[in-house]
Amino acid sequence: MVDFDVVELDATDHPEVGEEAPDFTRPLVDSEVWADVSLSSLLEDGPLVLLFHPMDGAFPATYIWNEVRDRGWTDEIDIVGLSISTPYEHKRLIEERGIDARLFSDPQNGVAETYDIVNDLDGMAGVAEPRPAAFVIDEEGTVQYAWVAEEWPDFPEYDAIEAAIDEL
Template sequence: MDLDFDVVELNAADHPEAGETVPDFTRPLVNDEFWEDVSLSEVCAESDDPVVLVFHPMDGAFPATYIWNEIRDRAWHEDATVVGLSISTPYAHKDLLEERDIEGDYRVYSDPGNGVAEQYGIAMELDGMTGIAEPRPSVFVLDGDRTVQYAWVADEWPDFPDYDTVEAQL
């Protein structure tokens, strides 16, 4: 297959594994109407369902589009609280939610400094962009105490989660 991009193997990530508690953080959490600073612990504690934390490339990158289209089409919000996270601004997240037609059902954290990905051990530098990093695609299914029930972290770029396996966790 002739791809318009190179597939790149990524270095090993030192990320939270099943049974571990993920670090808490507070960042702007964007929905289709507004955003406000909300901690992950607050999201987990308020949810009666598992929380699916989806780290994705910056909004507008083709992997982010594919990931969100798949999550929307599979209606994960029916069985879980789904929140995304990327380095994009709240304004870009509002556009992503609108363009992907997922308003109301999903929220996305804005972390332009990529500090959360660094805490989670999943930060990766963008090829050809000195000083700019973003989270590698990752999915963590969490319980109300932020304990990881399932973790998937990309080991190559681009890479996508096994959506069926994530659904089995829900």
């Protein structure tokens, strides 16, 4: 069993259902390559789920991606992750975990700042990452579902995400 303290996180002003998802451009990593890609360009191909997760190697990231894989979401909709991990770390995570999704690399945590979901890591001065969060975004860029962790660790409400995917 993993031993850790549960940390209550501050309230956020993250994008809510019915609001436009903030656009951004970051390196998007798949199992072979990476390139700078904007969120809006991905939405040209249809709706997607944007999953913010802790840095690669942290146990919550593994749990989140195992759940996505086990539910088979990538067969239904584009699932895109985002964390502070580098493209090299993302490629390793994709390979080791058999992730069938692409991951945005945001080492400076600027996207989490834009989405107001920054998590300053306890015991790591100057290190911040996005808190776990999930946004189901339609092809127009409108948030159809939003969940943001209120404590660390906290995990997405997978059944609610699945229901939102089904409603698209």
